[in-house]
Amino acid sequence: MTGAARPRPPTHTRDIARAAVRAELAHVAFELFSRDGFDKVTLDDLAAAAGVSRSTFLRYFGTKEDAVLAAYDGHDRRTADALRARPPAEDDWTALRRALDTVIERYHEDPAGSLATTRLVRETPALCARHLEKQHGWRPALAEALAERAGTPGDVTVGHTVRAAAALDCLNVALDHWTASDGRLDLVDLLDEAFAALTGA
Amino acid sequence: MTGAARPRPPTHTRDIARAAVRAELAHVAFELFSRDGFDKVTLDDLAAAAGVSRSTFLRYFGTKEDAVLAAYDGHDRRTADALRARPPAEDDWTALRRALDTVIERYHEDPAGSLATTRLVRETPALCARHLEKQHGWRPALAEALAERAGTPGDVTVGHTVRAAAALDCLNVALDHWTASDGRLDLVDLLDEAFAALTGA
DNA sequence: TGCGAATGTGACACTGAGTGTCACGTTAGC
């Protein structure tokens, strides 16, 4: 019965400030990584460039990789929510394809920035690996959303998981080609093509 | 014109000995990891347990993770070869499914060992991540094999890549369920179910 | 307005992974 149970204080001021600092740190980090290469930049470099201590930087981002990959935070929840919002009668593939529009949106909002980020991630083995790992974590959320759509929440079948995974593959492959084309190819077309290759083959 | 161009000396004795040492090191490492947990075991522990120096251990396996994941070496090449060996008329899905029998075989040869390895990998974030990364590297080889089957070697389409990726997902999801069932469920059935969820949905 | 607690930050020490280098001993080829 101590005052331990206070997860959210009355004021959100701190949280807002914290988010702003986080964004600024991510920005500085991205600039350095792009200029010098991810591996060449040390945590000390980042801290110095951002004007904070190494400790502080690591408090905002647990790892060097996270400073870049934070850009993808929330994609899983948003996609899962979009999936749940699709008409219940819609088949899984269509629902997944439409849910991914939520992700694609972000790329259309800032094509140049998205392209630069994607390119950095794909070209840096450490980032690529960590991104793969994080994205792998999206799978359960999507599979669960599919199970809910099927009217059996909590009962995630092999099928739900496989389809969720395949949909993420489609996204990745489409992004690979989009990046390789320097953003000239249409992301929507690429994603449609990827899904088509899956459903009708 | 110096004697630099001699990639393979007359005798293979060294290579054979090297492979044996490598296998022994992997075995010792696996025992330690299983007993104490991957993260608790340091490179010094491994070296001491194997009776070699830390340097030597790192020469055989570039990273701690590789000492475990070396078990999967060659799976990509074998699967791609199996894919190329399938009848040209066979559709991609069937060919992929059959090619994965090559991988499944290994699990039937030593179910207990495979189960232990798979479990260790899935339960250890660092191993899971590294495995994901390595397996991601199989994709191009499989996609290229599909392109060759299509009579267009070198021309890897979005479809080839997506189907290769999806097939690997099927393998992973099937293995997840197999591991979760302590090896009681049939791996072949699980893999069939995964592919079925993909092709007919 | 002032007090106390929580919180953000910096400084520091520490562990452990991975890299590179060098010297030594063994082994293989001639």
Next chain:
DNA sequence: GCTAACGTGACACTCAGTGTCACATTCGCA
């Protein structure tokens, strides 16, 4: 037997990531 290549061990080094501590600021509350 001589020589060159190779495997190994012993270091030293960099850097990521963790944990701890003290200090300062800020917020909640009286």
